[in-house]
Amino acid sequence: MPLAPEPPHTHGQAERVGIVLANLGTPDAPTAPALRRYLAEFLSDPRVVEIPPLVWKAILHGIILRTRPAKSAAKYASVWTPEGSPLLVWTKKQAKLLQGHLGERGAQVLVKPAMRYGNPSIPSVLEALKAEGATRILILPAYPQYSGATTASTFDAVTAWARRQRRIPELRFVHQYHDDPQHIDALRHSVLAHWQREGRGEILVMSYHGMPERTLHLGDPYHCQCMKTSRLLAEALGLKPEQYRVTFQSRFGRAKWLEPATEPTLKALAHKGTRHVDVICPGFAVDCLETLEEIAQEGREAFLKAGGQQFSYIPCLNDSAPGLRALSDLAWRHLGGWPLTEPSAVENEQSRQRALALGAKR
Numbered sequence: 001m002p003l004a005p006e007p008p009h010t011h012g013q014a015e016r017v018g019i020v021l022a023n024l025g026t027p028d029a030p031t032a033p034a035l036r037r038y039l040a041e042f043l044s045d046p047r048v049v050e051i052p053p054l055v056w057k058a059i060l061h062g063i064i065l066r067t068r069p070a071k072s073a074a075k076y077a078s079v080w081t082p083e084g085s086p087l088l089v090w091t092k093k094q095a096k097l098l099q100g101h102l103g104e105r106g107a108q109v110l111v112k113p114a115m116r117y118g119n120p121s122i123p124s125v126l127e128a129l130k131a132e133g134a135t136r137i138l139i140l141p142a143y144p145q146y147s148g149a150t151t152a153s154t155f156d157a158v159t160a161w162a163r164r165q166r167r168i169p170e171l172r173f174v175h176q177y178h179d180d181p182q183h184i185d186a187l188r189h190s191v192l193a194h195w196q197r198e199g200r201g202e203i204l205v206m207s208y209h210g211m212p213e214r215t216l217h218l219g220d221p222y223h224c225q226c227m228k229t230s231r232l233l234a235e236a237l238g239l240k241p242e243q244y245r246v247t248f249q250s251r252f253g254r255a256k257w258l259e260p261a262t263e264p265t266l267k268a269l270a271h272k273g274t275r276h277v278d279v280i281c282p283g284f285a286v287d288c289l290e291t292l293e294e295i296a297q298e299g300r301e302a303f304l305k306a307g308g309q310q311f312s313y314i315p316c317l318n319d320s321a322p323g324l325r326a327l328s329d330l331a332w333r334h335l336g337g338w339p340l341t342e343p344s345a346v347e348n349e350q351s352r353q354r355a356l357a358l359g360a361k362r
């Protein structure tokens with residue numbers, strides 16, 4: 001495919017810095033057709049499902065996309081808000097607040113939310129940033145723990161877009177922040193505030209999105225990073241090993257996934273006499289289907305049915321002040337060395353003249 005010409009305004013002017021706050025993605029509506037589109041894109045990503053493509057294509061189109069969209073749509077409908085999907089609504093809020101926080105520190109950067117699957121897509125957001133004059137772009141995937149299925153897949157989408165550009169922006173990429181002390185402190189704050197509001201449970205369950213177990217043996221650091229986040233949070237809260245559990249949720253397909261699984265753990269705790277459990281999902285930057293439906297609704301029901309008395313779900317960092325402070329400090333560190341104030345019109349004109357003069361000499 002031939003490369004398109006660059007828009008004229010990119011030839012020699014304002015050099016702005018942009019940030020793409022990228023999360024996983026979500027359907028456009030809680031309906032079966034919207035879910036079919038979203039799941040087809042998501043589950044066709046070879047980073048997400050590592051099964052030989054021809055075999056997987058037959059299973060995906062022959063079975064999964066016939067049955068799952070309607071079932072998932074009903075789950076999405078139970079958490080959908082008047083403004084839209086919680087994942088997108090929160091990510092938009094975070095992006096706006098992040099831009100404000102960085103602005104307060106004197107950094108005039110453009111922060112835009114993006115979705116790896118669905119909308120606003122990563123290429124459309126990169127295009128928009130470029131159109132607004134961004135020549136330096138920081139990609140900030142909203143995943144504290146690195147995994148090939150999430151972080152690396154975001155990188156794939158960015159580089160696929162860059163391959164189509166004549167003039168690529170200067171790009172930086174945040175890899176993970178699972179052990180960032182400020183991130184851990186924001187999680188600690190969130191738990192303490194929750195305990196103050198609703199009382200303290202006997203056990204804190206830290207539930208992460210699952211992955212096929214074989215990805216651990218193949219060298220994906222996701223599992224190790226989940227364990228480290230959990231250990232650091234437990235230490236920050238002064239928890240003894242018997243006062244917390246690390247579990248994995250959202251199992252998909254027939255392969256063995258990381259264990260222990262969240263729901264069976266909740267049931268086992270209730271059976272063994274735990275009356276009050278607190279559950280936090282430290283792998284999710286914002287609340288979404290996986291936390292609001294799978295944990296706060298289904299997890300609660302499973303625990304109470306098994307004899308538990310009180311189930312407290314601790315929300316994700318979302319738009320909390322400590323969470324935003326940690327996120328903006330993280331972005332700030334990754335922006336180091338980039339010019340963060342907008343050049344004046346005079347500076348722009350000077351740099352344009354210099355570029356023209358240089359061009360004339362050559």
Ligand SMILES: C=CC1=C(C)c2cc3[nH]c(cc4nc(cc5[nH]c(cc1n2)c(C)c5CCC(=O)O)C(CCC(=O)O)=C4C)c(C)c3C=C
Pocket residue numbers: 024025026027048049068072085087143147149150209210211212222250252283284288289290
């Ligand atoms: C093969 C399946 C999947 C892998 C591997 C996987 C990894 C993974 N996912 C997240 C974060 C999220 N996943 C979400 C939804 C979701 N995940 C899968 C499957 C896999 N995820 C599906 C099919 C779905 C859609 C819902 C459903 O039909 O069950 C979400 C929520 C999106 C939303 O709109 O709210 C998030 C967030 C991580 C972090 C991860 C690996 C580390």
Ligand SMILES: [Fe+2]
Pocket residue numbers: 209250
């Ligand atoms: Fe997922």
Ligand SMILES: [Fe+2]
Pocket residue numbers: 250289290294
């Ligand atoms: Fe789920």
